[in-house]
Amino acid sequence: MKRLICAGNWKMHKTAREAVDFFARFAPHVANIPQDVAIVLCAPFTSIPALSRTLTGETRVFLGAQDVHWDRSGAFTGAIAAPMLREFGVRYVIVGHSERRRYFADTDETVRMKTAAALEEGLTPIVAVGETLAIREAEQTEQHVLAQTRAALDGLDQNAVARVVLAYEPVWAIGTGRNCDPREAGAVMAKIRAAVRGLENVPILYGGSVTAKNIGEYTAQEHIDGGLVGGASLDPDEFANLCRAACR
Ligand code: PGA
Secondary structure, eight states: OOOEEEEEEOOSOOOHHHHHHHHHHHHHHHTTSOTTEEEEEEOOGGGHHHHHHHTTTOSSEEEEESOOOSSSSSSOTTOOOHHHHHTTTOOEEEESOHHHHHHSOOOHHHHHHHHHHHHHTTOEEEEEEOOOHHHHHTTOHHHHHHHHHHHHHTTOOHHHHTTOEEEEOOGGGTTTSOOOOHHHHHHHHHHHHHHSTTOTTOOEEEESSOOTTTHHHHHTSTTOOEEEESGGGSSHHHHHHHHHHTTO
16 A cells, blocks of 8 residues: 555635634544545635644644745745745645745745745655646646756756655646646656655655546546546535545
């Protein structure tokens, strides 16, 4: 059985109180989720302190953030630095999500700097890459995803690359209910793994309209090691079902 990661990306959902309520309902399910699955909750910044307290002593569920700044401190109004996340026990952080690239002007270069900053602080970056529909229709998916991946990891040594998690998320599949064919997604990931040095043992997650119904088809692919899950991670019962189904 391969090790899997099911990471929930809550996006801009849940107040701190709602996050704690989620976990109260999720916790009883954890014992029924196979040990091979690492569960990550990528919460909004404001929920992190409360979740951090709630997760004290919890060994199966890890706290994640959805973005991080590339500097450790400085004049960057509104931004959050890696040491601030570490202070609350955050272990993972998503960088380069397509919504950050689209609405907040993240570029390949800032994604690279954020990835390096996360690693430097001992956080595991979940580096998100993926093509738009226009790129897919132009049959440029592999080149695009490969270029994004290479840019994000540029300058890192092999040991650092080995500590990254990659998430392949076709932009057209995010939040649309139009998920990518699992074999196609698996093929793209196989290509990335083969083409970029150091990715041999790095977990690669699929993201884009993942549900409890379809996650098993993804994790059945050789090069898919779990899911980055938006909508289906918001409900504790549904997300627990998904985490269980990932192993089938
Ligand atoms: P979705 O989002 O599961 O709602 O499609 C995935 C993501 O954006 O990470």
